[in-house]
Amino acid sequence: MGRAPCCEKEGLRRGTWSPEEDQVLADYIAQHGHPNWRALPRHAGEFGISLFLSGRRATEYQRMPGLMVAVSAGLLRCGKSCRLRWINYLRPDIKRGNFTADEEDRIIRLHQSLGNRWSAIAAQLPGRTDNEIKNVWHTNLKKRVEDDQKGTAAIGGESRQKSGKQAKAKSATANGEVKHEQLTASPERSSSSMTCSTVTVTDSAAAVSSSPADNAANTSASNGHELVKEVSSAVVIDDSFWSSTDLAEVMDLGALDTDLSLKMSSRNEDMEFWLNILHEAGEMRDLAIL
DNA sequence: AATCCCCCCAACCGCTCAGTT
DNA sequence: GAACTGAGCGGTTGGGGGGAT
Numbered sequence: 134m135g136r137a138p139c140c141e142k143e144g145l146r147r148g149t150w151s152p153e154e155d156q157v158l159a160d161y162i163a164q165h166g167h168p169n170w171r172a173l174p175r176h177a178g179e180f181g182i183s184l185f186l187s188g189r190r191a192t193e194y195q196r197m198p199g200l201m202v203a204v205s206a207g208l209l210r211c212g213k214s215c216r217l218r219w220i221n222y223l224r225p226d227i228k229r230g231n232f233t234a235d236e237e238d239r240i241i242r243l244h245q246s247l248g249n250r251w252s253a254i255a256a257q258l259p260g261r262t263d264n265e266i267k268n269v270w271h272t273n274l275k276k277r278v279e280d281d282q283k284g285t286a287a288i289g290g291e292s293r294q295k296s297g298k299q300a301k302a303k304s305a306t307a308n309g310e311v312k313h314e315q316l317t318a319s320p321e322r323s324s325s326s327m328t329c330s331t332v333t334v335t336d337s338a339a340a341v342s343s344s345p346a347d348n349a350a351n352t353s354a355s356n357g358h359e360l361v362k363e364v365s366s367a368v369v370i371d372d373s374f375w376s377s378t379d380l381a382e383v384m385d386l387g388a389l390d391t392d393l394s395l396k397m398s399s400r401n402e403d404m405e406f407w408l409n410i411l412h413e414a415g416e417m418r419d420l421a422i423l
Numbered sequence: 424a425a426t427c428c429c430c431c432c433a434a435c436c437g438c439t440c441a442g443t444t
Numbered sequence: 445g446a447a448c449t450g451a452g453c454g455g456t457t458g459g460g461g462g463g464a465t
Binding site (some may be wrong): 264 | 430431432433434442444
């Protein structure tokens, strides 16, 4: 008997995750964890709706219309895709940015002893994912090792440096000029393990937050491609903040500004507007599933 | 300025393994 | 022990950015 697919393929989104999807997923996992990846996409959608109805994500929903669609439709992703996105991208403890020379050397040594067991190698490098290590091996380290084995020391030394193209891209992120694709729901995405890191949030996201935790909640939850475009003035959060703060705590939805619901209550017209969108999006979901 | 081409990396696919019924 | 499910792992791919021409 053939193995059943991990999920229904029809109606599911593929490809790059949108910031809205990231937020739905991160919100849900921060609150509920991920006991069951298979069921997570549906539950995440339901949870997102409850957030909307409670007004806890008022600002985000107003700023990101796509978020409502993403939420109301549920996460139209298979559980496997959600798991991968979380593990490789959204997890709070992921260290982003360049691999240090020490990390690269460790990867090479570990690869010599462990082979292509990327998860085992990743376990020895806190903050690094197996996928990331696998990528850096195939794009950089493998060639370096091969060159070294050929005895071409000069090339080997050269290969330690990123290619000019890559180096430029990385330096851009180190300067806080986060590229469209490279901004992720993980703040460290824009940081380097060797350099400073910055986190940018929009004015609106910062405006509704009265505490550092709230700021972080908005930052963690609302960063995304579109948000970068929208940045008019950045709020910079130091690396130390992220390293000392647990995302689950940061994203404790109960800790969000309690005045938010009051703010929402003064926007009954907006609520009605969004409920209409919710309704329409629900119909869209039904169509997608069909 | 336009086009080509290389390279990076996020994400998908298919498989295995472990747990459950 | 068989059947099935879900999680995790490693290989692979394709989109897109950016340098080269």
